[in-house]
Amino acid sequence: MTRQPHDQFAKEYLEELLTSLGKVETSKDVKSEVREIDIWFVPNTSPSNTSELGLLAKMAATSCLFEPFRNAPSEVEIRSCLLKLYTVHGDLLRQAKREKRSLSEGELPCLWILTPSCSSRMLNGFGAKIQESENWVEGVYFLPKLLKGGIVAINQLPIVEDTLWLRVLGKGRTQKQAVEELVQLSEGSSKWDQLLEILASWRKNIEVRDNVSDEDRELIMNLSPAYLKQREEWRQEGLQEGRQEGEVTLLLRLLRRRFREITPDLEQRITSLSIPQLEALVDAQLDFSNLDDLVTWLSAQS
Template identity: 55%
Template sequence: MTRTAHDQFAKQYLEELLAYLGQVQTSRDVPSEVRQIDVYFVPAATPATAPENLGVLGQMASTTGLFEVFRNPPTPVEIRTCKLKLYSLQGDLLRQARREKKSLGESDLPRLWVLSPSCSERLVNGFGAQLDESGNWIPGIYFMPEFEKTALVAIDQLPASLNTLWLRVLGRGATQQQAVNELLSLPQGHPFRRNLLEILSNWRVNVQLRQNPNEENRELIMNLSPAYLQLREEAVQEGVQLERKEMLEDMLRFRFGTIDEELASIIETLLQLPRQELTPAVFNLSREDLLQRFSRS
């Protein structure tokens, strides 16, 4: 699978999650040669959700940052290219601040997060990256020297918990497979679950449509299939439930002429009745009995 196809998914996936916390730009150009950042993020003053809800990803999103996502482990050259994007962007932001007569401190400058399915010991040591010793960050995240403002995230080394779920979905092999299963096990009302399942399902469809899929693509299709099938099943169930609700509304209109606010308030409760009990309830009970028996209050 090409990096371009994975880029498209990763950008859409991170944009969906990070949009709750601030402003997200994908494929942002940086000066000199045209280079694009996968995801550029600026935190909002009042985010739509608490950063803690996104676990480690929310912790990363506490400051302005660049997110570069790799489907395969990056080479040293690719890491240096990511760092070049970071420094080019920092220069652009500093020039803009001078034009606007503002000051940017070190803490205001963006940080680079390189998200990789794995990181070899050679790669980590070669860039002088180390685990955080302060206890603020979990294992699997390697920080380069302070002023380089860059971290390598080895997704396969992250502890398996809800705190890391949103990052582990971007992994490979068994790591991704487990994360997708955990995503499926979230309650259906979870604010992130449905949209992320749709993104994963679309990615699977796009990969499957490719001719002559290689071994990597076949593995990816297998990992994403549970999300795809679950979304289809839920869509069918929602269609059946919608059809049943429309039928109930027609019955209530036939019986009472119109559906006012009081009758509308008991529709969801009536829908929980077995089919064989629903019709007798609507046609045999008076309006007052219906409201008294099925009112949620």
């Protein structure tokens, strides 16, 4: 069960981004003591357009687990993530054995731990190193090869568009700048509106909590650009809905005055009209002789 607002946000956010690349499962239970994987991802068999998601898409090129943290994880928390990974490996290998097929090392998923920061002591302790040979950017550290894991220190990622989607999951100035970049990116396209809504909802969820901490207040400030933009869109939608409701009410009043009875079916068809169509019908109904004219007019709008 997701207990923290950040956990729920991170799951919704990564699910929204990764869905175009493959199959995403959130809060997936694994056996042993029941342990829950935050994000379980399996890429599509056919190639997907990965250019927009940059570093995140590169990480999702193969099956993987994502474990995002709001605060830097402890040694115990990192080992717990590794235990989940190896439990999954065991399940997959047993399934392959039952189905009498082999499973190569490359088919086993890897683990990505997403943390806002990571100390040198922690990285050295787990043997995590930058892998320059495959052009991975600064901030991406790999555990020894056979452990099949990596740690992403979000505050160390370069401030470029390729890392934007991961920097949104950071803290402090890193997150604030990334949210501002995302808002600017969405100005010219509605493609990322769902992400903004997720960010705005996260801010609202934190704001209404009792005993908001200093860290929560910082987060509220970081998410404000997304919240303000989304709030304006919500406001415009509300105005639009209010205007449409007013147009429908006016039309039904006029039509009932002229023709007495408007059937539920006709009322439903009128209610589903757009505002420009409703405005056109206000004028057109002046020339109607009977309800058949109204039916003909509505049919022409389909």
